[in-house]
Amino acid sequence: MKVLLIKDVYKLGRAGDVKKVADGYGRNFLIPQGLAVLATAGAMKQIEKIKSQAEIRRTEVNSELKGIADQIQGVVLTFPAKAGETGKLYGSITTQDIATALQEKTRYEVKRQQVDTQPIRMLGEFTAHVRLTMDLVPEIKIIVHREGESAESMKEEEAPAESRKEEKPKRAGRKPKEEIAVEEVTAE
Secondary structure (H helix, E strand, O other): OEEEEOOOEOOOEOOOOEEEOOHHHHHHHHOOOOOEEEOOHHHHOOHHHHHHHHHHHHHHHHHHHHHHHHHHOOOEEEEEEOEOOOOEEEEEEOHHHHHHHHHHHHOOOOOHHHEEOOOEEEOEEEEEEEOOOOOOOOEEEEEEEEOOOOHHHHHHHHHHHHHHHHOOOOOOOOOOHHHHHHHHHHHO
């Protein structure tokens, strides 16, 4: 199905674009949400009008949210979490957790759909992007540290933990074929 986008749609296109989408996506989501219309001959005549209106709307929204994007850019969020000895969390830090913490820190309502990252399941430092508009995507820093410890002590522990990984002893198990052959020859 071909549709004419009326509004900007994340990961699909900007207003005024004609896109070929799956029938169900167009019929069940884009058209009912008012994001697109069927690409008929009558609709195609209005492409320039839709593009110019969308450009005006986009610049207005970007100018409004520019100050908020500057506030969000470079924000550092810290999360204490329970974790095992290897640094793997019991549970995870989700986009909802990040959105809630960001909302408390900046006093701007951020929806979880705007936070662009995978759920965090390890201790450490991570970056996430917050999609305010298609053009404004500030980056935030997320630090996950063990509960009861400070974030600085986590950095000090990372260096010794990496050296411990390299010194792993070999597991006892089956011997390679070469060693078995050598033992049989010496037994005679």
